[in-house]
Amino acid sequence: MSADRVVSCLKRLGADSLERKGGVSGIDIENDARALVNDLERYPHAFVLACIADRQTEANIVWSLPHAIREAASGFDFDTLLSLPKNVWASALASSGHWLATELEQLLPAAIRHIGNRYGGDASRIWADGSSGAAVARRFLAFDGVGLKIANMAVNILIRDFDIELAAPMPDIAVDTHVLRVFERLGLLGRLEHSPLSSTKNKQKLRLPLRARELSPEWPGEIDWPAWRVGKTWCHVRRPPDCHKCYMRSVCPRDGVTAHSTAGS
Numbered sequence: 001m002s003a004d005r006v007v008s009c010l011k012r013l014g015a016d017s018l019e020r021k022g023g024v025s026g027i028d029i030e031n032d033a034r035a036l037v038n039d040l041e042r043y044p045h046a047f048v049l050a051c052i053a054d055r056q057t058e059a060n061i062v063w064s065l066p067h068a069i070r071e072a073a074s075g076f077d078f079d080t081l082l083s084l085p086k087n088v089w090a091s092a093l094a095s096s097g098h099w100l101a102t103e104l105e106q107l108l109p110a111a112i113r114h115i116g117n118r119y120g121g122d123a124s125r126i127w128a129d130g131s132s133g134a135a136v137a138r139r140f141l142a143f144d145g146v147g148l149k150i151a152n153m154a155v156n157i158l159i160r161d162f163d164i165e166l167a168a169p170m171p172d173i174a175v176d177t178h179v180l181r182v183f184e185r186l187g188l189l190g191r192l193e194h195s196p197l198s199s200t201k202n203k204q205k206l207r208l209p210l211r212a213r214e215l216s217p218e219w220p221g222e223i224d225w226p227a228w229r230v231g232k233t234w235c236h237v238r239r240p241p242d243c244h245k246c247y248m249r250s251v252c253p254r255d256g257v258t259a260h261s262t263a264g265s
Contacts, residue, residue: 007215009251014226033067044123051154057098068096078121081112107145133170149174156221170219173212175205178231187253
Protein backbone atom coordinates (compact mmCIF):
# COMPACT_ATOMS: atom_id res chain seq x y z
CA MET A 1 0.00 0.00 0.00
CA SER A 2 1.51 3.34 -1.02
CA ALA A 3 1.98 6.07 1.57
CA ASP A 4 0.10 8.46 -0.71
CA ARG A 5 -3.05 6.31 -0.54
CA VAL A 6 -2.82 6.06 3.24
CA VAL A 7 -2.35 9.81 3.63
CA SER A 8 -5.25 10.52 1.25
CA CYS A 9 -7.47 8.28 3.36
CA LEU A 10 -6.39 10.09 6.53
CA LYS A 11 -7.21 13.45 4.95
CA ARG A 12 -10.66 12.18 3.90
CA LEU A 13 -11.29 11.09 7.49
CA GLY A 14 -10.29 14.54 8.68
CA ALA A 15 -12.66 16.22 6.26
CA ASP A 16 -15.50 13.82 7.12
CA SER A 17 -15.00 14.39 10.86
CA LEU A 18 -15.55 18.13 10.85
CA GLU A 19 -18.83 19.19 12.37
CA ARG A 20 -19.23 21.95 9.78
CA LYS A 21 -20.87 24.18 12.37
CA GLY A 22 -17.81 26.23 13.19
CA GLY A 23 -15.79 25.54 16.28
CA VAL A 24 -13.87 22.72 17.88
CA SER A 25 -14.71 19.27 16.55
CA GLY A 26 -14.87 16.10 18.60
CA ILE A 27 -15.98 17.50 21.95
CA ASP A 28 -19.16 16.50 23.73
CA ILE A 29 -19.92 19.33 26.16
CA GLU A 30 -22.96 21.34 27.15
CA ASN A 31 -24.13 24.04 24.78
CA ASP A 32 -23.10 27.02 26.93
CA ALA A 33 -19.58 25.65 27.34
CA ARG A 34 -19.31 24.92 23.62
CA ALA A 35 -20.56 28.38 22.67
CA LEU A 36 -17.94 30.02 24.90
CA VAL A 37 -14.85 28.26 23.50
CA ASN A 38 -16.18 28.69 19.96
CA ASP A 39 -16.74 32.45 20.31
CA LEU A 40 -13.48 33.74 18.90
CA GLU A 41 -14.97 37.16 18.28
CA ARG A 42 -15.96 38.08 21.83
CA TYR A 43 -13.93 35.65 23.94
CA PRO A 44 -10.82 34.55 22.03
CA HIS A 45 -9.08 34.12 25.39
CA ALA A 46 -11.46 31.23 26.17
CA PHE A 47 -9.98 29.27 23.28
CA VAL A 48 -6.44 30.07 24.40
CA LEU A 49 -7.11 28.98 28.00
CA ALA A 50 -8.65 25.70 26.84
CA CYS A 51 -5.64 24.97 24.63
CA ILE A 52 -3.22 25.63 27.50
CA ALA A 53 -5.27 23.28 29.71
CA ASP A 54 -5.40 20.51 27.08
CA ARG A 55 -3.03 18.07 28.75
CA GLN A 56 -3.37 14.75 30.60
CA THR A 57 -7.15 15.11 30.95
CA GLU A 58 -10.19 14.17 28.87
CA ALA A 59 -10.97 16.69 26.15
CA ASN A 60 -14.52 17.25 27.39
CA ILE A 61 -13.22 18.40 30.78
CA VAL A 62 -10.62 20.63 29.16
CA TRP A 63 -12.98 22.40 26.78
CA SER A 64 -15.61 22.86 29.51
CA LEU A 65 -13.05 24.56 31.75
CA PRO A 66 -13.54 28.16 30.50
CA HIS A 67 -17.26 27.85 31.23
CA ALA A 68 -16.51 26.61 34.75
CA ILE A 69 -14.28 29.65 35.25
CA ARG A 70 -17.01 31.94 33.91
CA GLU A 71 -19.52 30.49 36.35
CA ALA A 72 -17.15 30.99 39.28
CA ALA A 73 -16.20 34.51 38.17
CA SER A 74 -19.75 35.57 37.23
CA GLY A 75 -18.43 36.75 33.90
CA PHE A 76 -15.75 36.16 31.29
CA ASP A 77 -14.78 39.60 30.02
CA PHE A 78 -11.04 39.96 29.80
CA ASP A 79 -10.87 42.61 32.54
CA THR A 80 -12.90 40.34 34.84
CA LEU A 81 -10.34 37.56 34.47
CA LEU A 82 -7.41 39.92 34.75
CA SER A 83 -8.56 41.00 38.22
CA LEU A 84 -9.89 37.60 39.31
CA PRO A 85 -8.69 36.66 42.83
CA LYS A 86 -6.52 33.59 43.26
CA ASN A 87 -9.13 31.84 45.39
CA VAL A 88 -11.71 32.05 42.57
CA TRP A 89 -9.29 30.53 40.07
CA ALA A 90 -8.49 27.82 42.59
CA SER A 91 -12.15 27.06 43.31
CA ALA A 92 -13.13 26.84 39.64
CA LEU A 93 -10.19 24.64 38.75
CA ALA A 94 -10.55 22.36 41.77
CA SER A 95 -14.16 21.61 40.84
CA SER A 96 -13.41 21.07 37.16
CA GLY A 97 -12.10 17.53 37.44
CA HIS A 98 -8.85 18.44 35.67
CA TRP A 99 -5.97 16.28 36.87
CA LEU A 100 -3.55 19.21 36.80
CA ALA A 101 -5.81 21.77 38.47
CA THR A 102 -3.10 22.96 40.87
CA GLU A 103 -0.65 23.56 38.02
CA LEU A 104 -3.30 25.44 36.05
CA GLU A 105 -3.84 27.80 38.99
CA GLN A 106 -0.51 29.29 37.94
CA LEU A 107 -0.63 28.83 34.17
CA LEU A 108 -4.05 30.29 33.36
CA PRO A 109 -3.74 33.60 35.27
CA ALA A 110 -0.25 33.93 33.76
CA ALA A 111 -1.79 33.46 30.31
CA ILE A 112 -4.30 36.21 30.94
CA ARG A 113 -1.53 38.54 32.05
CA HIS A 114 0.50 37.70 28.94
CA ILE A 115 -2.49 38.43 26.68
CA GLY A 116 -2.94 41.73 28.46
CA ASN A 117 0.71 42.74 28.24
CA ARG A 118 1.49 41.47 24.74
CA TYR A 119 -1.84 41.74 22.91
CA GLY A 120 -3.68 44.50 24.73
CA GLY A 121 -6.24 42.04 26.08
CA ASP A 122 -7.25 40.78 22.61
CA ALA A 123 -6.09 37.18 22.17
CA SER A 124 -7.27 37.13 18.54
CA ARG A 125 -4.21 39.20 17.71
CA ILE A 126 -2.22 35.97 18.17
CA TRP A 127 -3.62 34.80 14.82
CA ALA A 128 -3.90 38.24 13.20
CA ASP A 129 -4.46 38.54 9.43
CA GLY A 130 -1.31 37.93 7.44
CA SER A 131 0.28 35.66 10.04
CA SER A 132 1.89 32.40 9.03
CA GLY A 133 0.98 29.17 10.75
CA ALA A 134 4.53 28.91 12.06
CA ALA A 135 4.36 32.43 13.52
CA VAL A 136 1.11 31.67 15.35
CA ALA A 137 2.61 28.46 16.78
CA ARG A 138 5.61 30.51 17.94
CA ARG A 139 3.28 32.96 19.69
CA PHE A 140 1.51 30.12 21.50
CA LEU A 141 4.91 28.82 22.62
CA ALA A 142 5.44 32.08 24.50
CA PHE A 143 2.77 31.08 27.03
CA ASP A 144 3.99 29.41 30.21
CA GLY A 145 3.41 25.67 30.10
CA VAL A 146 2.95 25.45 26.33
CA GLY A 147 5.21 23.16 24.32
CA LEU A 148 5.32 22.28 20.64
CA LYS A 149 2.50 19.77 20.96
CA ILE A 150 -0.04 22.27 22.32
CA ALA A 151 1.23 25.10 20.10
CA ASN A 152 0.80 23.08 16.91
CA MET A 153 -2.51 21.63 18.10
CA ALA A 154 -3.93 25.09 18.73
CA VAL A 155 -2.96 26.40 15.31
CA ASN A 156 -4.23 23.30 13.53
CA ILE A 157 -7.61 23.70 15.28
CA LEU A 158 -7.80 27.36 14.23
CA ILE A 159 -7.21 26.42 10.60
CA ARG A 160 -9.30 23.25 10.50
CA ASP A 161 -12.26 24.08 12.72
CA PHE A 162 -12.48 27.86 12.54
CA ASP A 163 -11.34 28.42 8.94
CA ILE A 164 -8.71 30.91 10.07
CA GLU A 165 -6.61 31.64 6.98
CA LEU A 166 -2.90 31.56 7.71
CA ALA A 167 0.06 31.78 5.39
CA ALA A 168 2.88 29.31 4.85
CA PRO A 169 4.80 27.87 6.53
CA MET A 170 1.97 25.93 8.11
CA PRO A 171 2.06 24.28 11.55
CA ASP A 172 3.54 20.86 12.15
CA ILE A 173 1.73 17.82 13.42
CA ALA A 174 1.23 17.70 17.19
CA VAL A 175 3.38 14.87 18.54
CA ASP A 176 1.09 12.59 20.53
CA THR A 177 1.25 8.93 21.60
CA HIS A 178 -1.93 8.11 19.65
CA VAL A 179 -0.58 9.79 16.51
CA LEU A 180 2.79 8.07 16.79
CA ARG A 181 1.21 4.63 17.23
CA VAL A 182 -1.08 5.14 14.26
CA PHE A 183 1.75 6.35 12.02
CA GLU A 184 3.73 3.21 12.86
CA ARG A 185 0.82 0.82 12.38
CA LEU A 186 -0.19 2.49 9.11
CA GLY A 187 3.35 1.99 7.84
CA LEU A 188 3.95 5.74 7.55
CA LEU A 189 6.84 5.79 10.02
CA GLY A 190 9.27 2.88 10.07
CA ARG A 191 9.89 1.29 13.44
CA LEU A 192 13.37 1.44 14.96
CA GLU A 193 13.44 -2.26 15.71
CA HIS A 194 17.22 -2.39 15.30
CA SER A 195 17.60 -0.44 18.54
CA PRO A 196 16.92 -1.92 22.00
CA LEU A 197 17.61 1.39 23.72
CA SER A 198 14.97 2.98 25.92
CA SER A 199 15.40 6.24 24.00
CA THR A 200 13.93 4.73 20.82
CA LYS A 201 10.44 6.08 21.56
CA ASN A 202 11.79 9.58 22.08
CA LYS A 203 13.69 9.27 18.79
CA GLN A 204 10.44 8.34 17.04
CA LYS A 205 8.78 11.44 18.49
CA LEU A 206 11.49 13.54 16.89
CA ARG A 207 11.10 11.75 13.56
CA LEU A 208 7.30 12.02 13.50
CA PRO A 209 6.93 15.73 12.57
CA LEU A 210 9.67 15.41 9.95
CA ARG A 211 7.84 12.48 8.37
CA ALA A 212 4.57 14.44 8.42
CA ARG A 213 6.31 17.26 6.53
CA GLU A 214 7.37 14.74 3.89
CA LEU A 215 3.90 13.25 3.55
CA SER A 216 1.91 16.51 3.61
CA PRO A 217 4.35 19.36 2.88
CA GLU A 218 1.67 22.00 2.24
CA TRP A 219 0.21 21.50 5.72
CA PRO A 220 1.75 18.74 7.88
CA GLY A 221 -0.80 19.34 10.64
CA GLU A 222 -3.67 18.37 8.37
CA ILE A 223 -3.07 14.71 9.18
CA ASP A 224 -2.83 15.36 12.92
CA TRP A 225 -6.51 15.20 13.91
CA PRO A 226 -7.48 12.16 11.78
CA ALA A 227 -4.47 10.17 13.03
CA TRP A 228 -5.35 11.10 16.61
CA ARG A 229 -8.96 10.06 16.06
CA VAL A 230 -7.92 6.67 14.67
CA GLY A 231 -5.72 6.07 17.72
CA LYS A 232 -8.34 7.24 20.18
CA THR A 233 -11.30 5.44 18.60
CA TRP A 234 -10.06 2.21 17.04
CA CYS A 235 -6.29 1.69 17.17
CA HIS A 236 -5.99 0.88 20.86
CA VAL A 237 -2.85 0.00 22.76
CA ARG A 238 -4.10 -1.55 26.02
CA ARG A 239 -6.77 -3.68 24.39
CA PRO A 240 -7.12 -5.28 20.95
CA PRO A 241 -7.59 -2.70 18.20
CA ASP A 242 -10.96 -2.61 16.43
CA CYS A 243 -9.44 -3.12 12.99
CA HIS A 244 -12.73 -4.32 11.50
CA LYS A 245 -14.43 -1.03 12.46
CA CYS A 246 -11.57 1.33 11.67
CA TYR A 247 -11.96 3.95 8.95
CA MET A 248 -8.44 3.09 7.74
CA ARG A 249 -9.01 -0.67 7.48
CA SER A 250 -8.84 -0.81 3.66
CA VAL A 251 -5.38 0.80 3.50
CA CYS A 252 -3.75 -0.18 6.81
CA PRO A 253 -0.98 -2.83 6.71
CA ARG A 254 -1.36 -3.30 10.49
CA ASP A 255 2.38 -3.02 10.99
CA GLY A 256 3.18 -4.44 14.42
CA VAL A 257 -0.40 -5.59 15.05
CA THR A 258 -0.42 -9.35 15.71
CA ALA A 259 -3.11 -11.75 14.55
CA HIS A 260 -3.98 -12.39 18.22
CA SER A 261 -4.53 -8.70 18.93
CA THR A 262 -7.03 -8.44 16.09
CA ALA A 263 -8.94 -11.60 16.87
CA GLY A 264 -12.52 -11.23 15.77
CA SER A 265 -11.66 -8.59 13.18
